[in-house]
Structure formats: C-alpha cells, structure tokens
Amino acid sequence: MKKVIVVITTKIETYKNFINGMWQESDSNNTFFSINPANIEDIVGIFQASNEQDVNSAILAAKEAFQMWSNTPPSKRAAILNKAASFLEQNAASFAEELTREEGKHINDAKNEVIRSAQTLRFYAIEGQSFTGETFPNDDPNMKVSTEREPLGVVSVITPWNFPLSIPARKIAPALITGNTVVFKPSSDTPLMGVRLVEALHHAGIPNGVINLVTGRASEVGDLLVTHSAIRAVTFTGSTEAGEDIHRKAAITTRTQMELGGKNPLLVMADADLDLAATLAVNGGFSLTGQACTGTSRVIVLKEIKELFVQKLIEKTKTLKIGNGFKEGVKIGPLANEKQLKNVLKYIEIGKEDGARLVYGGEPLTTDDYKTGYYVQPAIFTNVKPQHRIAKEEIFGPVIAVLEADTYEEAILIANDVEYGLSASIVTNSLKTAHQFTKDIQAGTVKVNRTTTGNLMNAPFGGLKKSSTSTFRESGRVGLEFFTQLKTVYIGY
Numbered sequence: 472m473k474k475v476i477v478v479i480t481t482k483i484e485t486y487k488n489f490i491n492g493m494w495q496e497s498d499s500n501n502t503f504f505s506i507n508p509a510n511i512e513d514i515v516g517i518f519q520a521s522n523e524q525d526v527n528s529a530i531l532a533a534k535e536a537f538q539m540w541s542n543t544p545p546s547k548r549a550a551i552l553n554k555a556a557s558f559l560e561q562n563a564a565s566f567a568e569e570l571t572r573e574e575g576k577h578i579n580d581a582k583n584e585v586i587r588s589a590q591t592l593r594f595y596a597i598e599g600q601s602f603t604g605e606t607f608p609n610d611d612p613n614m615k616v617s618t619e620r621e622p623l624g625v626v627s628v629i630t631p632w633n634f635p636l637s638i639p640a641r642k643i644a645p646a647l648i649t650g651n652t653v654v655f656k657p658s659s660d661t662p663l664m665g666v667r668l669v670e671a672l673h674h675a676g677i678p679n680g681v682i683n684l685v686t687g688r689a690s691e692v693g694d695l696l697v698t699h700s701a702i703r704a705v706t707f708t709g710s711t712e713a714g715e716d717i718h719r720k721a722a723i724t725t726r727t728q729m730e731l732g733g734k735n736p737l738l739v740m741a742d743a744d745l746d747l748a749a750t751l752a753v754n755g756g757f758s759l760t761g762q763a764c765t766g767t768s769r770v771i772v773l774k775e776i777k778e779l780f781v782q783k784l785i786e787k788t789k790t791l792k793i794g795n796g797f798k799e800g801v802k803i804g805p806l807a808n809e810k811q812l813k814n815v816l817k818y819i820e821i822g823k824e825d826g827a828r829l830v831y832g833g834e835p836l837t838t839d840d841y842k843t844g845y846y847v848q849p850a851i852f853t854n855v856k857p858q859h860r861i862a863k864e865e866i867f868g869p870v871i872a873v874l875e876a877d878t879y880e881e882a883i884l885i886a887n888d889v890e891y892g893l894s895a896s897i898v899t900n901s902l903k904t905a906h907q908f909t910k911d912i913q914a915g916t917v918k919v920n921r922t923t924t925g926n927l928m929n930a931p932f933g934g935l936k937k938s939s940t941s942t943f944r945e946s947g948r949v950g951l952e953f954f955t956q957l958k959t960v961y962i963g964y
C-alpha cells in the first residue's frame with residue numbers, strides 16, 4: 472500500500488481543541504495528521520490526539536454552561552446560529568477548498584456542502600424558535616394540561632468524514648437552538664471541517680462551554696463521550712458496527728440517535744425509461760465516489776430489460792472522469808482514506824470469488840496523476856445473487872451490484888432481504904407500482920424516479936432496520952425532537 476512521504480515545503484498549521492471558549496492543546500501532547508486523499512504527500516493540518524482528560528474537561532465545561540445556555544432567550548441562540556451561518560457563507564470559497572483537500576470530493580460538491588451547512592444553521596434558527604409542546608382538551612373546566620419541551624443537557628456529537636461539515640451542522644444546530652450544550656468529536660479523517668464549524672460558532676459569539684471540540688481517535692476518547700455520567704444524549708452518524716457498540720454502552724438515562732450504514736437498492740421495472748434508470752444508477756452509485764450512506768449499491772432489474780439496462784449503465788459509467796476534485800469535469804474523486812481503498816478492493820475480490828461477473832472497472836489506479844491518491848475505477852458487477860456478500864454488506868465505495876428479478880414481487884423480496892433499510896428507489900412509469908413500492912419497501916427514505924441519494928434539510932431523514940436506531944429522525948422539524956424531553960403539566964385554577 473501507499474506510504475506517506477512527507478516533503479514539508481510550507482509550514483503546516485496545527486489546530487487545537489476548543490474547550491470552555493479557548494483553543495487548547497491536548498493533555499496528551501500528541502498530535503496526528505489529516506492527509507489529502509488525492510495526494511497523500513499533502514498534509515492538510517496537524518490536530519490534537521485527545522485523551523480522556525480532554526474529554527472530561529470538555530464535558531465539564533458543557534455541563535457548567537448548560538444552566539446559562541438553556542435560559543438564554545431562543546432569539547439570542549438563533550442570532551448566534553445566523554451569525555455563524557454568515558461566517559460560513561463569507562468563507563465558503565476557502566472552506567470548500569479545504570473540504571476538497573481533506574475529504575476528496577469535487578470542489579463543486581464541497582461548495583454545495585458549505586452553503587447547505589449555513590442554510591441548516593439558518594433553518595434551525597427559525598424552526599427552533601417555534602418548537603413547542605401541545606395543549607390537551609380535558610373534562611375539568613378549571614384545568615389546563617399541556618406539554619413543555621426542555622433541553623436534555625450535555626450532548627455528544629460524533630460524526631463521520633463523508634459529509635464533514637453538513638452532518639455536524641444538522642446535529643449541532645438543533646442541539647444548540649433547543650438549549651443543549653455540546654461536546655463534538657469529528658472524524659479523524661476530516662477534523663479541519665470540525666474546527667471550521669466551531670470557529671464559525673465562536674466567531675458568532677457563542678458563550679464559553681456551550682460548544683466544545685475534541686479531535687482524536689475513537690479508541691482514545693469514544694467510550695467516555697458515550698459513558699460519562701453527564702452525557703444526556705449521543706447523536707452519532709457512522710458505521711453500523713460503531714453505532715451498535717455505542718448503543719450498547721450508553722446508560723438508560725442517555726438518549727441515542729444513530730444514523731448508520733445502508734445497502735440501498737434501485738429497482739428498475741420493465742416500463743421504466745432506461746436512460747433515466749441508468750443515469751439514476753450512475754449518479755446514485757458513483758457520485759461522491761460511492762461514499763454516501765444513501766448511495767445506490769444494488770440495482771435490481773427485471774430480467775427482460777437487464778441486458779439493455781446494463782449496456783446503458785456501462786456506457787454512462789465510461790464517460791465519468793476520475794481524478795482530483797479540483798479538476799474541471801471530474802465526477803469521481805479519490806476514496807477518502809487508505810482503509811476505504813483497501814475495503815473497496817477487498818469487496819471487488821469477494822464479488823469475483825463468489826461468482827459475480829465484473830463487467831466494468833474495479834481496478835486500482837496507480838499511475839501518473841493517480842499515483843499519490845486513493846483511486847479506483849468504478850465497478851459494475853452482474854450475475855450477482857442475493858446471497859452474495861456484495862449484495863448484502865455495505866461497501867461504501869463506487870461498486871454497483873446488478874441483480875435480476877422475474878417480477879416486481881421478486882424484486883421487492885430481494886430488496887428487503889438485507890439487514891439495512893436506509894434509502895430505496897424505483898424507476899417506473901406505473902403509478903400503481905410506484906405507490907405499491909412505497910408500501911412494500913423497507914426503507915426510511917423511499918423515492919420514485921429519483922436517485923437513492925440526497926435528502927431535503929426540511930424533511931425527516933433516517934433509516935429502518937440496522938440503518939438507524941429507528942427512534943428519532945434527523946433533519947427537518949422532527950430533527951428537534953431528539954434534543955428535547957417532554958414534561959406534561961396539569962394546572963388547576
């Protein structure tokens with residue numbers, strides 16, 4: 472595998488933790504690098520390898536700030552979110568460049584992510600101010616019964632690298648607007664974006680202790696972020712494996728919200744527009760280099776149109792330009808880290824060994840412009856059987872498994888025969904089939920004639936089965952629910 476040969480020509484910046492309103496070095500005296508996956512000789516920054524002492528300090532600061540912040544008028548909390556949003560917008564160009572350098576996605580996708588993160592802060596600044604309880608009619612004319620919503624307390628926010636700014640924004644904004652205080656640990660692959668979001672809030676005047684940032688490895692700080700007695704809630708996005716671990720460790724008094732893996736199917740019916748179907752498969756499966764939790768990883772196509780569909784899928788895939796996210800026209804960037812590259816190549820081998828047919832791509836790219844990055848060709852497998860591992864397990868890379876079905880009913884059985892249920896889509900011109908699909912499919916996000924990827928910030932987002940804890944949705948107005956607890960109040964007068 473590739474080795475990092477560091478040629479330091481310019482000074483590499485060192486970034487600190489943010490605890491109780493101050494940028495601080497870790498108690499561990501250790502640091503780690505964030506590396507550009509398109510060019511592993513490019514070190515994006517040096518970050519604090521935090522230890523439990525840092526996490527303890529951050530949780531204590533958040534605990535002490537809670538009383539003050541939960542009593543801060545909602546309009547003031549909203550003003551801080553709006554100001555932080557402006558900071559992100561003003562710095563959108565440079566933050567997008569850093570995002571591409573740190574994560575690898577194309578610069579246009581990175582710009583969209585920065586802007587969307589700002590919009591998310593603004594969305595919750597408004598929604599959070601009118602998020603209330605209910606009143607309940609009752610038979611006593613001299614009694615009012617209502618629910619009140621209260622913040623939970625200190626919330627741990629633990630996030631992955633694939634949307635390093637927008638996922639933290641959609642967790643931190645609803646947490647803060649409802650009066651909670653936060654300890655935030657971004658992915659160690661993309662800590663700079665975590666720093667930038669916290670900088671935005673700091674610049675906006677957030678009081679000391681309300682938002683705290685600790686960077687570092689899950690093996691060092693993950694447990695305490697979940698099990699510390701002051702932690703009232705953990706909102707986590709990442710792998711199902713880590714999510715299950717966190718869910719098991721959390722105390723009964725700690726609420727958890729887990730957004731986890733997916734194995735998202737796109738069903739292609741015989742009446743489908745096949746050009747549309749191939750475009751949706753390519754965009755859903757290969758955009759962001761297949762590293763979207765809602766990415767299309769299975770296409771289940773009716774037998775009678777399979778040959779034609781696969782031909783169109785290959786033709787469209789051939790046109791995708793692979794390369795550095797700063798280059799014009801690039802559609803597929805590098806994988807985000809070496810582990811990702813190894814994992815994708817491992818699954819390509821597993822697919823072949825299990826008897827699926829690799830009909831396109833799947834080769835690592837190691838020459839010329841590709842030699843310093845984690846690049847792989849997008850891969851298309853046909854003859855995939857439902858029991859094959861590439862049909863069952865999350866790969867989280869640019870690999871599409873094409874499965875055949877004789878009927879819609881069989882396609883649904885195959886689609887539901889996995890332990891995940893995040894997102895699913897069908898391509899059809901039949902209104903009847905479309906409606907039937909929304910009932911039959913086991914997924915938290917269901918689409919018709921659209922990609923499995925993408926979700927609105929004002930609509931609920933989350934999965935079924937092992938894709939989520941299936942308790943509290945993220946995004947939209949319901950995204951606020953997780954961060955508040957209900958009190959039912961009976962007032963006789």
Ligand code: NAD
Nearest residue numbers: 630631632657658689693709710713716730731732733764
């Ligand atoms: P990951 O689970 O390895 O790590 C996610 C975060 O959790 C990181 O900050 C990591 O340091 C931390 N972490 C890992 N194990 C932990 C533990 N035991 N205790 C506490 N913290 C722990 O995931 P990743 O590789 O960063 O991201 C890819 C995964 O994220 C994929 O499985 C993808 O499907 C999933 N994902 C899901 C969604 C969604 O909304 N459902 C969105 C994006 C990504």
